[in-house]
Amino acid sequence: MQKAVSITPTQIACSSCNLREFCLPADFTEAEFRQLETLTGIKRAYRRGDYLYRSGSKFESLYAIRTGFFKTQVLHEDGREQVTGFQMPGEIIGLDAISTDIHTCDAVALEDSEICELPFNRLEELSRILPTLQRHLHKIMSREIVRDQGIMLLLGSMRAEERLAAFLLNLSQRFAARGYSPSAFRLRMTRQEIGSYLGLKLETVSRTLSYFQENRLIEVSNKSIELLDMPRLLRLVGQQPNAPL
């Protein structure tokens, strides 16, 4: 993460928290902003491997990622784990816990990170006063539902190559939205974690990446990825079940 995002007027007020998701298309008035600022509360730093919260812990706040990278995972009693997402700056985590006031997944820092805690009660109060904020909160939750549907489609009906291509393109697009290169980036997660997210074994992830490289679709070197042929990657994702590379 080197380059900063261009800050539009509407983003200044909460740029301290990098609340991309909250700030995006919001058209708050000056007065509303001041209220919003009372919300953007405690900031915290996390080291790689630290848990932001654990499954089972009490829900108090949503968290906006300022810098760094997180993963969320649900654990099955028998020890199997499923990575449910990778989150980057500007994204909000903790939405699952609203349902029961108990977190239903773990959130773990994949690198040293800073987050901004958003006490949920405060957020609800404010969103009763600020319809724009209310709408925004709803959109964020709905977006998460849509994202999950996309993952179901991926897990339920794509083969390994498509899953991996979709994964890389998704990261690419999210980096681009943050002002970073869409075609060259560093993976923050292990092959194992990618595999868990995509419903594949780590060996399959590794093999498929190698295969993409042989075919000049990407260039991989450990965690460094370069997307060499986006059009072909895109075609791969929207393809018939057994289309050739």
Place this chain on the structure above:
Amino acid sequence: MQKAVSITPTQIACSSCNLREFCLPADFTEAEFRQLETLTGIKRAYRRGDYLYRSGSKFESLYAIRTGFFKTQVLHEDGREQVTGFQMPGEIIGLDAISTDIHTCDAVALEDSEICELPFNRLEELSRILPTLQRHLHKIMSREIVRDQGIMLLLGSMRAEERLAAFLLNLSQRFAARGYSPSAFRLRMTRQEIGSYLGLKLETVSRTLSYFQENRLIEVSNKSIELLDMPRLLRLVGQQPNAPL
């Protein structure tokens, strides 16, 4: 669907819409109820196969299912489809569309059904006035996110038998919550649709059901299912990857 759900005082006010999800633990005052009732708007009937909404159509309302059964599905450009859920009375559909004001999936009636349309603007207005309703709406959306995480776990790390056992137990539990038998019910969907939902081919669904039957876990006859051995089904779900039946 033959037996009605027992109606608690808090459920009377909106029982006309069977808004189980909204009514569950809500402790509204008399006055609040009257306001809520202004919301529960248009009721509509759908025939089997009818679309409640389609992917791409404009978002106006959430829908509460009063009677009947629906499925939601997302379509991939190449024609592949993924069933993302089966919904029964008292459940709310349409949450995905809040994100962009456009529906991102289709909702199709699996049998003749009645729904109750909840204009979303009205719902947002009301939930600014009624914190209980606001909280409730948030919980419903969050619950959907949690449900989706569960499906990711299922699709990403369970094998066919576990998926199907989890599916049957989930239906069982939801029927039970509505006052119907948890152990004998009729599937409203085809093997094909079950397969799509579980990331399996219809033949695999059929074979696995037959296998369960041979092992006296269930009794299947076309769409009629009877769960004969819930404890064993439960054990099957929470089991090591390759545990024996």
Place this chain on the structure above:
DNA sequence: AATTACGTTTGATATAGGTCAAAATACATG
């Protein structure tokens, strides 16, 4: 009641991805 369309079951066979294992590489720690 006969006809047709649709859904389900079952079998035989193929294959994508899993499993197991070993070597190679990167990364962290004293």
Place this chain on the structure above:
DNA sequence: CATGTATTTTGACCTATATCAAACGTAATT
């Protein structure tokens, strides 16, 4: 810097599930 630990790659082999195909039921339609 050296040493140990974790991650990644690659190979050989295996298995769960997909695919293809045919027969069988069931439910709508004439």
